[in-house]
Every structure is written in structure tokens, then in C-alpha cells.
Amino acid sequence: AQSVAQPEDQVNVAEGNPLTVKCTYSVSGNPYLFWYVQYPNRGLQFLLKYITGDNLVKGSYGFEAEFNKSQTSFHLKKPSALVSDSALYFCAVRANLGSTLTFGKGTMLLVSP
């Protein structure tokens, strides 16, 4: 069975500082990894994905994530946080193309002015 762990319920960061939202996963075989963001009263928006290739993946809104196979992690990062980045972030994993997605419980990111 596949699973995703987001160990932090909430991450607080000041605007302009770097941010990291943590994600670790468990899956049989090579993982397909995703990050989504959910703004209040909105659906999920796709941020980025790792399928294969370069371990550092760049996505929307200046976010990036680093795939680390030995640590089974896929942490989301941004060099300089914006207040508008405040939202709920979900990490997700699937074992292969077409299989079901498993989501983490989500991490609330709060960026203070």
C-alpha cells in the first residue's frame, strides 16, 4: 500500500524568508510525486510533479521540490515566501501511470507580513 506523510500541520514563515513544507512517502517501485495547493473555498491547483529525471522539479508560482530517493522525501520549497502563498498544501503519490493518487493530510502554510 502507498502512503504519504506530511509531518507538520502548520508551517509559519515571515514574508521574504525561504519556506519548506515537508513530505515523505512510501510506495512500491518508483514513485510519481505531486504537490497541490488549496486556497480557501477553492479546489486543488496543481503545483508540480516528479516523474523521472532531474531530482529538482520547478513548478508554478516559484515553487520547487526536491526528490530524495534515499530519504523517500519530496519537500516543497520556495526561496522567498509571499503572503499570498498562505494556503493548504497537499503532497500526493501514485505507484504508476493511471493508478490512484494517495494524498497526505495537508500542511497549512501561513506567511506573515
Added chain:
Amino acid sequence: SAVISQKPSRDICQRGTSLTIQCQVDSQVTMMFWYRQQPGQSLTLIATANQGSEATYESGFVIDKFPISRPNLTFSTLTVSNMSPEDSSIYLCSVEKIAANEQFFGPGTRLTVL
């Protein structure tokens, strides 16, 4: 990408009634899914909507409670039957195009059952 709309965006319903949620996509997609997001929780997959055949339900979800239709490649409905307050959730439709390996989500339907 894909543009997905859901109707209604929100509703308040009485216990014991049923609500049908519609999901419309702007282009043909291979797969359509229905998720539930309970208050303060993550997303849980209810079922995969299959075109022209019965939906594939995840463990803990049954057709009698959540009947699903998918008459074509751009439209699906989810019905929440005989509702109880425990069904109060956000219901999200998502789609995936063949070989795209990413899912796109609709805006969700916020359901409150009194």
C-alpha cells in the same frame, strides 16, 4: 490542463434527502474521479467514474450510497443518497487525460447536511 466546473458550488440539505453533483470538463478526458474532503481532513477517493460502465468504488464506499454516472467523456454526476450530517464535506471532481500523469480538480461542492 483542463477547465472543470461543478454544480452546485454549495448546498445545505436536510437529513434523509439526496443531492446530485454535476461535473463538466471542457475537453475529453480519459479518467474522472470523485473525492471527498471532510472538514479539516485530506482528500479521500470515493470512486473512479467509468464511461459506459459501473464506477469503481474504493473501500468503504458503495454504489447505493454514492451512485455515479458518466454518460460521455466530458460529464459525470455523483449522488449523495439518504444524507446524514456525517456526509457534510467538500466533494471534488477530478480528471486526467491519457498519458498526462497529472490530475486536475474542479472547484468542489461544499455540502452541509442538517
